[in-house]
Amino acid sequence: MLGRYPLTLSDMLRYADSTFQQFAAAAMSRVFAYARVSTVEQITENQREQIAQAGYAIDSRRFVEEKVSGSVPASQRPGFQKLLERMEPGDTLVVTKLDRIGRDSIDVQQTVQRFEAEGMRLIVLQLGNLDLTSSAGALMVKVLAAVADFERDLIIERTQAGQARARAEGKHMGRPSKTTAEEKAEIRKLLAEGISVSEVSRRFTDPRAGKTLSRATVISIRDQG
Numbered sequence: 386m387l388g389r390y391p392l393t394l395s396d397m398l399r400y401a402d403s404t405f406q407q408f409a410a411a412a413m414s415r416v417f418a419y420a421r422v423s424t425v426e427q428i429t430e431n432q433r434e435q436i437a438q439a440g441y442a443i444d445s446r447r448f449v450e451e452k453v454s455g456s457v458p459a460s461q462r463p464g465f466q467k468l469l470e471r472m473e474p475g476d477t478l479v480v481t482k483l484d485r486i487g488r489d490s491i492d493v494q495q496t497v498q499r500f501e502a503e504g505m506r507l508i509v510l511q512l513g514n515l516d517l518t519s520s521a522g523a524l525m526v527k528v529l530a531a532v533a534d535f536e537r538d539l540i541i542e543r544t545q546a547g548q549a550r551a552r553a554e555g556k557h558m559g560r561p562s563k564t565t566a567e568e569k570a571e572i573r574k575l576l577a578e579g580i581s582v583s584e585v586s587r588r589f590t591d592p593r594a595g596k597t598l599s600r601a602t603v604i605s606i607r608d609q610g
């Protein structure tokens with residue numbers, strides 16, 4: 386626009402209007418912050434300090450704190466959801482870490498997608514002040530999701546390998562048995578003699594010793610024999 390000579394009055398008015406709109410949009414955009422801790426004993430003061438040290442002067446009315454477990458999905462965190470209802474296109478949310486906006490990589494991706502769809506920015510200090518709604522941020526989210534999936538697969542693989550090794554060594558899998566080998570033999574003997582399952586269960590139950598034997602357990606022992 387400014388490269389054209391001479392400038393007409395119409396050109397100048399359009400340029401002035403465009404510039405004013407840009408400044409107005411920048412002035413209207415608001416910055417929010419969200420801090421989360423898992424227990425009542427924990428405090429969010431350190432998160433406040435980190436956000437302030439990063440150069441963000443957050444109005445106290447736009448700083449939302451919440452005490453909720455990190456295992457709770459972002460969509461089920463009351464404070465976080467109320468915050469999103471207050472935010473508008475052009476607004477920015479600042480958090481210190483990824484786990485503040487989701488319980489896992491899938492949850493984080495869903496949160497980021499919502500911000501993108503509503504035209505809001507999402508800054509994570511832990512990632513070098515990265516805006517997750519930007520191109521670089523989207524790439525980072527995908528990389529983190531891939532790493533999380535890789536680690537999950539490794540855990541499953543190691544668990545399955547450990548279980549297979551334990552079974553090969555003859556180790557018992559699952560909860561400890563409530564009955565000894567001798568007791569199991571006695572239970573099968575009683576059942577063979579015609580004693581009912583309920584009666585066997587009663588005989589092997591001693592509330593004072595804290596020992597119980599359910600009918601289901603008796604049936605399981607019978608079927609294993």
